[in-house]
Amino acid sequence: PNVKLVTSDNEEFVVDFRIAKMSVTVSRLMEAMNMSETDDASLLSNSIPLPNVTKAVMARVIEWCEKHKNDEPKEEKENDKRGRTTHVVSDWDKEFLKNDEFGRLCQLMGAANYLEIKGLFNDISQTIANMIHGKKSDEIAEMFNIHCDLTEAEKKEIRKKTAWCED
Amino acid sequence: MDLILPDDILLKIFEHLDENTLDNVSLACHRMHDLVQAYFSSPKVRKQTPVMLKIVQTDKAIIFHSQRSYYGCGHNYYCYIGQEELGPEGSYVHHFAAEIFSLFASPGIEKKEKEILIRYDDSAELDVEYVMSMYPTTNHNTNMKTVPPQFIDRLDQAIARYAIAE
Numbered sequence: 001p002n003v004k005l006v007t008s009d010n011e012e013f014v015v016d017f018r019i020a021k022m023s024v025t026v027s028r029l030m031e032a033m034n035m036s037e038t039d040d041a042s043l044l045s046n047s048i049p050l051p052n053v054t055k056a057v058m059a060r061v062i063e064w065c066e067k068h069k070n071d072e073p074k075e076e077k078e079n080d081k082r083g084r085t086t087h088v089v090s091d092w093d094k095e096f097l098k099n100d101e102f103g104r105l106c107q108l109m110g111a112a113n114y115l116e117i118k119g120l121f122n123d124i125s126q127t128i129a130n131m132i133h134g135k136k137s138d139e140i141a142e143m144f145n146i147h148c149d150l151t152e153a154e155k156k157e158i159r160k161k162t163a164w165c166e167d
Numbered sequence: 168m169d170l171i172l173p174d175d176i177l178l179k180i181f182e183h184l185d186e187n188t189l190d191n192v193s194l195a196c197h198r199m200h201d202l203v204q205a206y207f208s209s210p211k212v213r214k215q216t217p218v219m220l221k222i223v224q225t226d227k228a229i230i231f232h233s234q235r236s237y238y239g240c241g242h243n244y245y246c247y248i249g250q251e252e253l254g255p256e257g258s259y260v261h262h263f264a265a266e267i268f269s270l271f272a273s274p275g276i277e278k279k280e281k282e283i284l285i286r287y288d289d290s291a292e293l294d295v296e297y298v299m300s301m302y303p304t305t306n307h308n309t310n311m312k313t314v315p316p317q318f319i320d321r322l323d324q325a326i327a328r329y330a331i332a333e
Contacts, residue, residue, distance in 0.1 A: 086183065101183055106172055121179070129183030137194035144172075146196045153193055
């Protein structure tokens with residue numbers, strides 16, 4: 001059975017029921033609309049509106065879901081005392097995300113968050129973290145296209161507060 | 168145009184970053200700085216992070232420098248805590264304060280202003296042996312070894328009230 005998803009720019013995507021169910025948000029909407037896998041009529045007569053996802057982003061999301069539709073659920077490992085998580089991004093996922101510029105990754109991450117697709121969200125989150133890792137503040141600001149509104153005095157104060165162990 | 172990611176998404180990204188990088192993130196702009204501070208103050212991070220206290224006595228107060236530290240550098244919370252702020256008489260916190268004052272008053276410590284480092288890990292155990300190695304002439308009450316959550320709560324409350332720079 002197939003499910004119809006409609007993006008913010010009115011593009012209709014017809015996807016396999018299993019793929020639709022990978023999104024917690026879509027699953028909830030289908031339940032609310034009494035759409036069932038065994039009820040073809042309910043699937044044919046309804047479509048799921050996704051006002052926070054554009055056509056271009058949805059296509060990427062579906063591509064990821066197609067690849068991962070048979071995956072077993074993965075548990076995140078907390079591997080240090082702070083509870084900092086390291087999510088292992090598979091080679092396929094690295095390849096999938098490597099050509100997305102930073103802005104596109106942010107859009108994709110926003111969609112994964114809205115659609116509640118945990119695996120995709122974690123892949124992008126870890127990918128963005130890897131991109132930020134080791135960068136200086138001005139490089140991070142440039143990456144996020146942020147205008148730094150901190151004064152030099154404020155920066156100095158922040159550095160002072162974070163330098164205790166280096167005394 | 169700024170690439171505005173919602174706070175909840177940025178906080179998720181922060182979970183993957185080491186502390187040095189987070190320090191750099193906090194220098195990117197006011198919003199990022201506030202968000203990094205919020206991240207370090209979140210219950211999950213506070214609970215799971217080893218805490219180091221640096222306690223300095225001055226004429227007017229004891230200063231607690233509380234640092235949540237993982238890889239050798241971290242964030243400081245400065246506060247000035249008068250003796251009366253440390254808790255009601257008979258409470259553990261008061262007892263702890265009394266122990267701290269006695270440390271400063273002990274014969275082996277000559278300077279008026281001294282620093283001690285007390286480290287407790289996320290299982291909330293004071294590293295008494297470490298403190299004793301620094302101040303071998305001081306008697307320690309073994310009851311100090313376990314730090315009850317109330318102490319951490321009180322310290323956090325005091326930090327919130329007295330969060331000022333040195």
